[in-house]
Amino acid sequence: MESKSMFFRRIAVFFGVFFIQFNLFFPLSFLNDFQLKITYFLFGDFTQCILENLFNKRNTRLDYSSDSYSMLVLIIILLFSSLIFCFIINQKWTKNFLTVTEYVCVSYIFIILIKYGLDKIFQAQFPAPEPNILFTRFGNLDKDILFWSTIGTSKMYNIITGSIEIFSGVLLLFKRFRFLGLLIAMICFSQILIINISFDISVKFFSVILLTMNIFLLRKNGWELILKILSIPKKNYFDKKSFLPYKTFFKILIIGIVLVKIGTPYLNNEKENNQIKFTGVYEVTSSKNQYQYVFFHKDQYLIFMEKSSEKMTAFHYDIFFDNLIILEDYKSHISKHLLIKNKDNSIALTFKNQTIYAKPIQYQKMNALQDTFHFLVD
Structure with missing residues (x-):
């Protein structure tokens, strides 16, 4: 029984280490390029060496974007390092480590849901198809472009799906509703993965990891929250013993920074579009x-x-x-x-x-x- 418990503990730590490393080193394009610079500095030469010797790929781009060879190599590196760390982190540190991991992963998924939810509402992710797409014959379009363009024709679909993603992201900020938010997010990520595979859209690796991260957060401790959701505790949330103002302050601060960072490109795009004379x-x-x-x-x-x-x-x-x-x-x-x-x-x-x-x-x-x-x- 003890060996079985030890096995599951190491599995949880393994995934926890991998997800923290992935959150740190997988570059998100909307967060400028500082992640890419760090990843390139730490793994650039090693990635290039593996690409040339293991995959026989020379002069391959090292932008670590989803479904690229460089991202595949990065995932392999992170999996090996996670395997090493899962044996270094002993039982005494496990609980605190997994608690920190959960906070990091919840924050990461929150940022992703808010970012892509807003992108859908403002039709930045699925914009209305450009004239060159509209004037191309149906049969000449690749499946991914065809799907992207079709979704872009419906504002209502984008607003509804974007609102669901934002709603699930907001639920993650509240411990009482976090389990519900993760369930909705899991449905969203599952649908996204099915679409990416079915229409050969090049974010399959990224969507697989997001879904796995979501399932990781819904493991045993998450399922136990069902009972807590069904019963309202007697104590009020703003009870003096349980309510700490500094937590609320940091939540508001983080949300504000995320919204400003995500919202800035929309304003910049408007300025840039106004400068273009021909459309x-x-x-x-x-x-x-x-x-x-x-x-x-x-x-x-x-x-x-x-x-x-x-x-x-x-x-x-x-x-x-x-x-x-x-x-x-x-x-x-x-x-x-x-x-x-x-x-x-x-x-x-x-x-x-x-x-x-x-x-x-x-x-x-x-x-x-x-x-x-x-x-x-x-």
């Missing part, structure tokens, strides 16, 4: 031209669609004064071109020793972008 889709009117449409993506990409093959060629662009547009392709080749916008909003663009004339199209009226809802089919 939308333009139909090429030049008769002797290989292109049918010119798209200006909101993330400052200029995309050409050919008439015959519907092949798309994309460039990152910056607009300067004197009607100049600077294009950069995926090989970092930079070129300058003349771009003139006329009074009727039509454009003239010099590209590959030719002038492309194009007129704007009101793509916002396309069926996919209309918010419609029917109770009855007839």
